[in-house]
């Protein structure tokens with residue numbers, strides 16, 4: 001199937017001469033949840049704003065649902081909903097009016113029942129007659145999502161959907177993303193919370209200094225780059241690793257009370273068997289052992305560090 005979004009050789013140089021995007025090419029498949037990760041200033045907002053038509057590209061092309069965003073802007077834009085980081089809405093507007101207006105802006109007929117469903121889904125129904133300025137920050141976020149969904153987009157962009165929100169709203173956001181995915185909506189989110197990508201994304205893209213440095217299926221990524229760690233709780237503390245036991249990836253932690261061995265999950269020989277037998281030969285005993293897998297966060301930090 002053709003990708004729902006196709007970005008080719010996209011470049012953006014801001015008027016001051018800063019090159020925020022350096023020849024980005026990226027395909028987004030229909031129905032997937034794609035998480036775009038990157039450190040501050042990497043170009044995440046610039047990329048999604050360019051795809052959504054809020055920022056003009058310097059060169060390159062973008063198509064959404066087969067429509068070129070330059071030649072067929074209206075048709076392309078109609079397919080997209082954007083939840084920005086901040087509220088661009090008139091503060092005096094009522095919640096229900098601002099959401100209904102967002103639908104009208106795309107030329108769609110009124111649909112009271114649909115707007116009611118959205119507001120109920122987002123726990124905004126009770127607040128429907130409140131003015132935007134009377135809402136809490138979290139409620140304003142919900143309004144932004146409602147507005148983005150009002151014209152029934154096929155693709156939803158969420159720019160830092162849970163930055164600065166409480167745990168309850170974060171869970172709600174995750175639930176909303178799940179429901180939309182079930183309905184076949186394609187979702188692209190930018191986030192600093194790697195936990196969020198780990199929880200929700202099918203694929204992960206990492207952007208750094210205006211370049212996409214990696215795009216990968218999340219599970220494959222975690223398997224491929226993931227390292228495992230074996231921790232041995234020593235029966236008696238050690239001040240140094242004896243020469244006979246020394247091996248790559250082995251270190252002393254916890255003020256001598258633990259031996260930590262980091263190994264590559266891809267290699268056929270992890271080295272664990274020989275480590276355990278050399279420990280036994282050296283008379284080093286342990287009371288407990290456990291293993292842990294590196295998280296997406298570890299992988300991300302490593303990746304960005306390498307490329308800096």
Ligand SMILES: Nc1ncnc2c1ncn2[C@@H]1O[C@H](COP(=O)(O)OP(=O)(O)OP(=O)(O)O)[C@@H](O)[C@H]1O
Nearest residue numbers: 014016018020038039040041042043044045046047
């Ligand atoms: N209008 C603008 N004019 C000039 N430079 C800009 C403009 N908007 C963004 N930039 C610069 O482009 C770079 C990328 O910014 P962008 O907001 O896309 O990053 P980001 O990855 O979304 O960052 P954050 O995680 O902090 O939101 C930054 O160095 C930023 O200062």
